[in-house]
Amino acid sequence: MAADPLVGLVARALRTDVEAISVERLAATPLAEVDRIVWRGPSGEGRLLFRRFRREASVEAALLPLLARRGLPVETVLASGIPPRHAPEQRPWLLSVEPEGIELCRGQVEDARRAASALRAIHEGMRNELPLLRALGVPELTPATLRDEAIAATALLSGEDAERLRALVAATGAEQAGPLSLVHGAAACDRVLVQGERVIVLDWSRAHIGSPLEDVGALVGSLEGDVGRAALEGLGVAPERVPDAERLHRLAAVRWHAWEAREGIRPLRDAAAAMAAALP
Structure with missing residues (x-):
């Protein structure tokens, strides 16, 4: 099991071995924090986005996985999490492939x-x-x-x-x-x-x-x-x-x-x- 929880999360989401990641903060606002994750492993490398949302503005964490499953034109969602209401210190999050175009x-x-x-x-x-x-x-x-x-x-x-x-x-x-x-x-x-x-x-x-x-x-x-x-x-x-x-x-x-x-x-x-x- 990977020592770094984020490495483990990325590996499980991608369903592949991940040897290393680097994290870069792209944005931090009162509504959300956005990090770019660059991962590397035996199968290749890639760039992901990891977002943590303020609970009052977390509609994307619930909505984007649904739209992606329906094949609608949104970014590729790999994983998401919405903590229960009794855990207010935990924030909704979303892991997706960084879109290009x-x-x-x-x-x-x-x-x-x-x-x-x-x-x-x-x-x-x-x-x-x-x-x-x-x-x-x-x-x-x-x-x-x-x-x-x-x-x-x-x-x-x-x-x-x-x-x-x-x-x-x-x-x-x-x-x-x-x-x-x-x-x-x-x-x-x-x-x-x-x-x-x-x-x-x-x-x-x-x-x-x-x-x-x-x-x-x-x-x-x-x-x-x-x-x-x-x-x-x-x-x-x-x-x-x-x-x-x-x-x-x-x-x-x-x-x-x-x-x-x-x-x-x-x-x-x-x-x-x-x-x-x-x-x-």
């Missing part, structure tokens, strides 16, 4: 169409899995909930910014959002990798049950010209729905930054600035 922001028209189709496959594939998602602890943020939370968030803003948020809420029709499904929550082009024919959608930290139009607004809004139009085609959304999609995406961004302030993850001043930046 080209950011969609730098991609071509066909990349955008392929990436959008992959995101659409997630929406359609999980539409009938809402009870399972709820059982996994995926939060539910319907368009009506987003509007209610955005109204409450006006208390964090002042003057013109508060009025802009009220105008956004008034212009957002919750009844036009369509059926609920799994939503990425921040599906901009820098969170989508294209690797040949494969697409990988990264960073599911804001995932929730909601309207897929949110993701339409995030992805199409981060692309320009023919690339943006190709993404819209891949998502199967009529161009006239884009304004609704952009408004929902903006409300979701405001709600996220208000949550960060409420949980003490981001200083109120910084959160308010991020909320204002999300407004039209």
